[in-house]
Amino acid sequence: MAISKKEVEHVALLARLSLSEGEKEKFSKQLSQILEHAGKIAELNTEGVEPTSHALPIKNVFREDEEKTCLSQKEALSNAPAKEDGMIKIPKIV
Amino acid sequence: MLHKLTVHELHKKLKNREISAMELCRDVFKRIEAVESKVKAYLNLTEETALSAANAVDEKIKLGEEVSFLTGIPAAIKDNMCTKGVETTCASKILKNFVPVYSSTAVEKLFNEDIVMIGKTNMDEFAMGSSTENSAFGPTLNPWNLKTVPGGSSGGSAAAVAADETIFALGSDTGGSIRQPASLCGVVGMKPTYGLVSRYGLVAFASSLDQIGPITKDVTDCALVLNAICGKDPMDSTSLDAKIPNYTKALVSDVKGLKIGVPKEFMGEGIDPKVKRLTEDALELFEKMGAIIEEISLPHVGQALSAYYLIAPAEASSNLARFDGVRYGYRTKQKVEDMVDMYSKTRAEGFGNEVKRRIMLGTYALSTGYYEAYYGQAQKVRTLIINDFNKAFEKYDVLVSPTSPTVAFKLGEKFEDPLKMYMSDICTIPVNLAGIPGISIPCGLADGLPVGLQIMGKTLDETTILRAAYAFEQEFGFKEKPIL
Numbered sequence: 001m002a003i004s005k006k007e008v009e010h011v012a013l014l015a016r017l018s019l020s021e022g023e024k025e026k027f028s029k030q031l032s033q034i035l036e037h038a039g040k041i042a043e044l045n046t047e048g049v050e051p052t053s054h055a056l057p058i059k060n061v062f063r064e065d066e067e068k069t070c071l072s073q074k075e076a077l078s079n080a081p082a083k084e085d086g087m088i089k090i091p092k093i094v
Numbered sequence: 095m096l097h098k099l100t101v102h103e104l105h106k107k108l109k110n111r112e113i114s115a116m117e118l119c120r121d122v123f124k125r126i127e128a129v130e131s132k133v134k135a136y137l138n139l140t141e142e143t144a145l146s147a148a149n150a151v152d153e154k155i156k157l158g159e160e161v162s163f164l165t166g167i168p169a170a171i172k173d174n175m176c177t178k179g180v181e182t183t184c185a186s187k188i189l190k191n192f193v194p195v196y197s198s199t200a201v202e203k204l205f206n207e208d209i210v211m212i213g214k215t216n217m218d219e220f221a222m223g224s225s226t227e228n229s230a231f232g233p234t235l236n237p238w239n240l241k242t243v244p245g246g247s248s249g250g251s252a253a254a255v256a257a258d259e260t261i262f263a264l265g266s267d268t269g270g271s272i273r274q275p276a277s278l279c280g281v282v283g284m285k286p287t288y289g290l291v292s293r294y295g296l297v298a299f300a301s302s303l304d305q306i307g308p309i310t311k312d313v314t315d316c317a318l319v320l321n322a323i324c325g326k327d328p329m330d331s332t333s334l335d336a337k338i339p340n341y342t343k344a345l346v347s348d349v350k351g352l353k354i355g356v357p358k359e360f361m362g363e364g365i366d367p368k369v370k371r372l373t374e375d376a377l378e379l380f381e382k383m384g385a386i387i388e389e390i391s392l393p394h395v396g397q398a399l400s401a402y403y404l405i406a407p408a409e410a411s412s413n414l415a416r417f418d419g420v421r422y423g424y425r426t427k428q429k430v431e432d433m434v435d436m437y438s439k440t441r442a443e444g445f446g447n448e449v450k451r452r453i454m455l456g457t458y459a460l461s462t463g464y465y466e467a468y469y470g471q472a473q474k475v476r477t478l479i480i481n482d483f484n485k486a487f488e489k490y491d492v493l494v495s496p497t498s499p500t501v502a503f504k505l506g507e508k509f510e511d512p513l514k515m516y517m518s519d520i521c522t523i524p525v526n527l528a529g530i531p532g533i534s535i536p537c538g539l540a541d542g543l544p545v546g547l548q549i550m551g552k553t554l555d556e557t558t559i560l561r562a563a564y565a566f567e568q569e570f571g572f573k574e575k576p577i578l
Contacts, residue, residue, distance in 0.1 A: 003458070007458075010461075011454055011458045011461065012454065014457050015411060016434065016441055017438055017442050017453065018435075018438035018439050018442040019450075023450070027450075027451065030451060030512055031455060034512060034516075035458075035468075037400060038399075038403045041404075041472060042471055044471070049474040049477050050477055051473030051474050052473055053302060055288045055289075055527070056332065056334070058332060063328070075195040079421070080420070080421055080422060081419060081422070088421060091432065091433060093433060
């Protein structure tokens, strides 16, 4: 299973990672290696086997919709890299 | 020399007023001053708050207030657990200067017991790694041999305990991140049953696998810390609403008739012969103590590493999407064209190599056209592995194996070869996939470096693995300490 540089670029865009040319080449090689190893599980016959997404048999968990105290605006904004007038500031979108 | 003692030994001294919490705290910081420059276990030391916490404990003791087992005991916290008002970085540039506005439940529970937090420990960035070399702030070194790694990802916590730079520590374990460093540093580390300890405030890596647990100097301390941190938490819907025993009741030195299964898959290829020999010696000792030992097979466990390296990165790629330079954490200083450009540059600058690699791997495994073949198939393999364990536990009380296939390896030895590094967790990963509890305890030294024994138990049967571990510890008597 070889992952081409083009595929690396596509996945990097999906993952919102800007990669240098060197990184693209390195990841193309390393991801191919890892997937060649991990891909071996495809050979296993899993017909009729249910997938497990979670080790515990938990279904939906519900609770009452009650009002509770939450973080203050000041606390919620305390770690924002850019803020103005009590809001988070981001680059211009439109 | 108070720093050399255990939680239960110090508790007695505090309770009998032989020592004060302040004396103890100062003693630990003196030890840190002496050895931390060699070990580099901590990312952040909180001496000032520690001293005032110790002072408050002494006031309470003076007033005759009740003293819990952990009251006044110095503790170190892995830096992926949120601590209110204290920087929490996950050893990542992207979270440098991040100061949480709340504490994780496990840490809060320790604070409720009046522990004295010493600082936050180093780790592989976002808990991704097996050597602590992936920390953005430089590696931690193994106290037993400063040229070797302490294991990972909770390498800072394990090294701090081994070097007596704390009395105990908390770690987190997604594929072996408590047990493998505990093994490499010659201390005790437990990954409890998935859901026994709340994950609220633990920065998520792979949510279906992550679990917080104790790293301690002995099995008694492990039980004491576990008592304090477990329990249902309304803030973590995956935490278990289970009847929780007093784990110190499990500390009985008796394994007569205990049925131990030894999975042959964990004793074969890839296991260092010296590690294998010490594991066999340990099993012989168990047999002498009256346990029944039998070889068994977990036929699908050989696929666990592959399944894990599809499932964990897939979950990570989704969990780490939150680091976007908007609400918290680092944001790129470069000029950006639009939001996607801002996200991409922020993440490229903020994340280290291994984290990027796993985000890429996970995104690929979840992308259109590959989802069924990789992620879907890995989840089915997970079911097969769980079935293997269930079948084994029909007949056996616990399973025993080496914790790590090798002793501590040299710094840089596996750094550039991700697949080789991933192999460090072949014995620990299946336990996370199955959600069952596992403990690592020291079972000897090979070439002067510690070897760990892994004891795995049924879901929520921490009691039996603690009993087996305690019995072994009493009989074996591992007394060696690293010389720093």
